[in-house]
Amino acid sequence: MRLVTWNVNSIRTRIDRVIGFLERSDTDVLAIQETKCKVEQFPYAPFEEAGYEVAVAGLNQWNGVALISRVGLENVRTSFDGQPAFAKPDKEPVVEPRAIGATCGGVDVWSLYIPNGRSITDPHYAYKLSFLNALTEYGRSRLADDPAAQIAFVGDYNVAPLDTDVWDIEVFRDNLYVTEGERSALAALADAGFAEVTRSHEPDQYTFWDYQQLRFPKNQGMRIDFQHLSPALAERVSTASIDRDERKGKGSSDHVPVIVDLLD
């Protein structure tokens, strides 16, 4: 089974590229982040015509996640147990569409869009850490219930775990994506049993390059998209790769697909 995660930065703008990728990449399950649309605005038809089932979470033009599968799509959940809400000043807290899970081909796949955080002094930064902590607690609880559970937490984590995951650590030092708080929160997910499985197969590759300032031609990128798998599922990984070519050309997302192949 081929499992791919991709922050597409608007599914409506990117639909032709995403369908093209699906058709040439032999992908079975695609986890999408930043769909940037309401559920009723999502372009279901092109996926269904290509032979895939679709599950979507989306409230407005912000965030939004989806799962696309040709190996079954059951038990859809549009948030995980304990997923934190974010409250804007003087507003009711909202559980944002940043997680969607479903059973696909026997695997519980979660498409995750971890909050960016904006800056380390912004309330969104604390939200980012609480989101990661809640995800770890959810994963820990799932493994306590069933140590052999096949669970995939894949998506845009908005954290650069290593100094080499940003194009110049001095530019980022002590700032968003590389703080000790973010890195230890993500390390805790691995410590709970959900190891990141793509880095060992593709050690030196970014997953994101900013649109501005020739970041892609200069290869000034960031590695912030990952696949964290439960122990039983991680054992099935045969290869992993990052499709850097998807960043080329007009009309690309600023992120590229992160691909894992699982043995049957």
Add this chain to the structure above:
DNA sequence: ATGCCTTCTGCAAGAAGA
């Protein structure tokens, strides 16, 4: 050539991303 930011809403310019 891999190329100088892009998306959303809504009609102007602001919000948001990373």
